[in-house]
Amino acid sequence: MGARRPHGRRARPRARHVLLHGPRHRHGALPIPEHRCRRARGGRRHGGGGGRPRSRRAAHLPEPLAPFGEARSAGRRAHALRRRRGLRAQLGGARRLRGHGGRQGRRRAHHRRAALPARRARGVHAARPGRLGARQLPREGRHGRGGARAHDGRRRPQGRGRLHLVGIRGRGGGARGRAFGRRAEDGGARGVKRGTSGLSLVVGVNKPAGMSSHDVVNRCRRIFDERRVGHTGTLDPMATGVLPICVGPATRLDAYLVGHDKRYRVRIALGAATTTDDAEGEVVRTGDVPERVLDPSFAASFAEGLAGARKQLPPAYSAIKVNGKKACDEARRGTIIDLAPRDIVVHEARLLAVHEAGDGCELPSWDVEFHVSKGTYIRALARDAGVALGCPAHVAALERTQLGLLRLEECVTLETLAEAKDRAALDPVRLLGTRFVFADEGLAQTVRNGGALPGSTALFERRRSTMEAELCACTAGVRESCEGPRADEVVAVIAENKLVALYAYDEGRAAYRARCVFQTGVSRGRDL
Incomplete structure (x- = not known):
């Protein structure tokens, strides 16, 4: 049953x-x-x-x-x-x-x-019945923008892309409409693309006067059609010279390209002080210039005495942040922030020329070349030099001639960069100044996965010579390093002639650990 x-x-x-x-x-x-x-x-x-x-x-x-x-x-x-x-x-x-x-x-x-x-x-x-298809693009909303709406009439979130969509009944910017749209030919895509260009490289720009470092970055974004662009060393708007620019995934190198020494050529105007310690500020104080200041021998001796380690008080108009606020922004509002002195090192100070008033300059001035450490303000050096000389002083002109291993001769103007584009790429391995590893196919796969490398991996280095000697056909520019890895030493990994990763040596485990892996390798450009 x-x-x-x-x-x-x-x-x-x-x-x-x-x-x-x-x-x-x-x-x-x-x-x-x-x-x-x-x-x-x-x-x-x-x-x-x-x-x-x-x-x-x-x-x-x-x-x-x-x-x-x-x-x-x-x-x-x-x-x-x-x-x-x-x-x-x-x-x-x-x-x-x-x-x-x-x-x-x-x-x-x-x-x-x-x-x-x-x-x-x-x-x-x-x-409308069914889902939005290729022939059911949303119309323009009542505000004239691409307002895609759902089947029940509710507005979808506005598409954030800068693509103007051309459809059967008009333009739309919704998420579904973007899949069937195209870029308008009348320049409707203002600014830069929201996507990526596939480029990953480092270039050197000779920054012109009158542009901020951020203005140069925006110009490079339009040149490369890439939104991921950054610089590795801020220059004042009035300054010119070396400005490294990273494009695409290479922007992750900024943490390793900063902190290098710098070289400057500066003209120090004597007899006037300004609010910003440079020629762009308002004159707040004037004074007589002692006669000895115009003596070339005295000037050369005084300039050499500026070398050495010291404490430096940054200018009030600087990009230093205090409690999330920039000192320069607060100074423009009339609030002066008390900044703490910094430890700096002036490796070298050399007098280039002495100019009297009327010799192409409104005020007596010195041309000085400085080799300084990271975080040194040349404006503050000129200000302090005037105090020591007994007369007010400020920076009349400033040019950065070298940042780390990047020299002014290797940089290009923005006009040249617009024509050359990726052909102006530099070798990031040489700019980093680190030793490097050549990865074969098997080792490259391990690197792409972020795996550890054995400590016995062979290290290579560049010969300590000029770039002209390295490019000479009779001289080998790369050799195998005779020294073993040092604790926490950062090395570059090269595969298929591209920088694919940065590793640091772990002395306790006798292996290299991944610090930064580039799925899109950074181009080594023409400087191989």
Whole structure:
């Protein structure tokens, strides 16, 4: 005998397959018990007979489709699906979802249909069946921008891309519209692309006077059509000279390209002090220049005495942040921030020329060449030199001639960079000044995965000579290093003539650990 049925509980009939929600279900058929099929077609839950349908859509549902395994043609199934889509359009987007039928569902559908004329007057489209496709791009919203809207009329989040989309009925900026749009030919894509250019390189720019370092970065973004661009050493707007620019994934090198020594040529004007300690500020104090200051021998001796380690108070107009606020921004608002003195080193100070007033200069001046450490302000050196000489002084002109291993002769102007583009790329390995490892195919795969390298890996280095000697055909520019790795030493990894990673030596584990891995290798450019 079979198992007895519990008392008071009826046996439910076997399930049949009914297509309930049209195209929203991929497989088309849902197993629904027979006692619920009547409810879907408008009948009551219990018992036979008809009864009042729970919604208009439920009343117009076609007969349940047979399972796909039965002999029912694809044409009839497609016809039933089209009927359901037509019903959605007639109801103005009012969909009967499970649990949202009855009186409230009819009331929502009524309000949606009543609101259609007002929505059309505002430029909002009526709900369309199905998902947005290639021929159903959103129209312009009532504000004239690409306002893509959902099927029920609600606005989707505005697309943040700068691509103007051209569609069947107009332009749109929604997330779906971008997939079918294209860039407008009338220059509608203002600024730079939001995407990437695939470039990864380092270039040297000879910054012109009158542009800030950020202005140069924006110009390079337009030149390379790349948004990921940064510089590794700020220059004042009036200053000119070496400014390293990193493009694409190479911007991750900025932490390793800063902190190097710098060389400057500066003209120190004597007899006047300004608010910014340079020629761009307002003159706040003047004074007589002692006669001995114009003596070349005295000037040369005094300039040599500026070399050495010392404490330096940064200028009030500087980019140093205190509590999240830049000192220069606060100074322009009339608030002077007290900055702490810094430890600096002047490695070399050499007098180049002495100019009297009227000799092409409004004020007596010195031309001095400085070799300084990171964080040294040349404006502060000129200010302090004037205090020591007994007369006010400021920077009249400033040019950076070298930053680390990048020299002014290797830099290009912005006009030349616009023509050469990636052909102006420099070798980042030489700019880093580190030893390097050549990775074969097997080792390169380990590097791409960020794996550790054995401590016995061979290290190579450049010969300590000039760049002209390295490029000479009779001289080998690279040799194997005779010294072993040092603790925490950073080395570059080269694969397929590209910089692919930076590793640091872990002395405790006798292995190299990944510091920075470039999935897009940094180009070594023409300087190989």
